Amino acid sequence: MANKNVIWADKATLSKDLSGKTYIVTGSNSGVGFETAQQLVKQGAQVVMAVRRPEAGEEARKNFKNVKGTCEVMKCDLADLDSVRNFVNEFKAKHNQLDGLMCNAGMVNMENKPKYTKHGFEYTWSASYFGHFLLTELLLDTLKATPNARMAIISSVVHAGSPKSRPKVHLEDLNYKKRKYDNFAAYGEAKVAVVLYAKELAERLEGTGVTTYSIHPGWARSNFGSGGGVIMKSIFSLVQPLTKWFNMSDSSWESAQTSLHCLLSDDAPQHSGAYFSQHSVLYRDKECKKGGWPMKSPNPNASDMDSARKLVKMTRGMVGLD
Numbered sequence: 001m002a003n004k005n006v007i008w009a010d011k012a013t014l015s016k017d018l019s020g021k022t023y024i025v026t027g028s029n030s031g032v033g034f035e036t037a038q039q040l041v042k043q044g045a046q047v048v049m050a051v052r053r054p055e056a057g058e059e060a061r062k063n064f065k066n067v068k069g070t071c072e073v074m075k076c077d078l079a080d081l082d083s084v085r086n087f088v089n090e091f092k093a094k095h096n097q098l099d100g101l102m103c104n105a106g107m108v109n110m111e112n113k114p115k116y117t118k119h120g121f122e123y124t125w126s127a128s129y130f131g132h133f134l135l136t137e138l139l140l141d142t143l144k145a146t147p148n149a150r151m152a153i154i155s156s157v158v159h160a161g162s163p164k165s166r167p168k169v170h171l172e173d174l175n176y177k178k179r180k181y182d183n184f185a186a187y188g189e190a191k192v193a194v195v196l197y198a199k200e201l202a203e204r205l206e207g208t209g210v211t212t213y214s215i216h217p218g219w220a221r222s223n224f225g226s227g228g229g230v231i232m233k234s235i236f237s238l239v240q241p242l243t244k245w246f247n248m249s250d251s252s253w254e255s256a257q258t259s260l261h262c263l264l265s266d267d268a269p270q271h272s273g274a275y276f277s278q279h280s281v282l283y284r285d286k287e288c289k290k291g292g293w294p295m296k297s298p299n300p301n302a303s304d305m306d307s308a309r310k311l312v313k314m315t316r317g318m319v320g321l322d
């Protein structure tokens with residue numbers, strides 16, 4: 001069973017009074033995002049739950065316990081750039097500050113054939129990267145106008161791959177229009193893009209007071225992968241009990257603490273652009289502290305700033321910002 005009592009994050013971080021502060025958490029009806037949003041509300045924040053299915057968001061918020069702050073649910077489907085734009089317009093009509101943008105949502109297309117959004121983006125990439133990219137860029141003015149604002153985005157240890165095979169962003173064909181499709185490769189590449197984006201944004205925003213982070217949240221027993229067929233579901237249910245042996249997190253609450261550390265701790269802003277990671281057998285990082293604080297990704301493709309700048313320039317055009 002997931003251990004709901006594990007506390008990795010600094011107690012001071014988890015007891016800060018967040019009254020008067022505003023946060024957006026994408027994908028907060030479920031898993032890590034739910035726990036992140038609930039803790040922010042517990043600490044007194046005003047939280048906007050940016051969700052693909054508002055009815056699921058409304059159901060989820062009913063389960064928040066010990067609520068001190070407030071929360072509202074707004075539709076934001078990251079696989080639909082029109083929905084992202086509508087969300088930003090609605091948010092800005094109601095709010096003029098944004099202390100933290102938690103780009104949490106993500107999924108992997110469980111069918112090994114490409115699925116495209118209405119704007120022609122590969123679906124897994126869209127949910128993790130393209131949607132969050134547009135969301136963040138459209139909210140930069142509000143983030144910059146809020147003192148010490150932060151943006152954090154969830155990657156995955158999968159972005160690291162193995163020493164023999166390191167995922168990278170294929171700038172010539174991000175969306176698998178010409179390459180043979182592989183759903184888990186698409187997930188790993190999108191999560192490399194996310195790490196690169198946090199780094200590029202940190203560089204671009206230096207001196208503005210806004211700081212950025214990418215995160216591997218550990219292995220969380222969430223709804224992740226639940227869209228798969230019987231075989232995928234069986235693999236997930238077999239792997240999950242093993243996570244404790246490898247000292248990885250095993251509940252969404254444990255995983256959410258890395259996000260909360262990035263959003264709230266006094267320490268995080270000293271590491272803008274960094275990759276924060278919980279333990280993982282995939283890179284056996286002996287230095288990685290419990291809870292997951294900054295470390296260098298073992299994948300050199302995830303710290304290549306030339307790729308990062310090219311990726312961002314290209315993405316701006318692809319999502320209609322240039």
Ligand SMILES: NC(=O)c1ccc[n+]([C@@H]2O[C@H](COP(=O)([O-])OP(=O)(O)OC[C@H]3O[C@@H](n4cnc5c(N)ncnc54)[C@H](OP(=O)(O)O)[C@@H]3O)[C@@H](O)[C@H]2O)c1
Nearest residue numbers: 027030031032052077078079105106156219220222223224
């Ligand atoms: N679980 C793990 O072990 C693990 C490991 C490494 C990284 N991660 C990452 O951690 C993050 C949170 O995942 P989780 O474990 O909490 O999984 P989860 O329980 O499945 O939650 C994922 C959330 O993302 C939302 N989402 C999916 N597609 C979306 C879209 N197009 N637009 C808006 N929201 C969308 C889902 O909404 P619906 O409910 O409507 O589908 C759900 O709220 C993801 O980025 C994932 O890649 C997870």
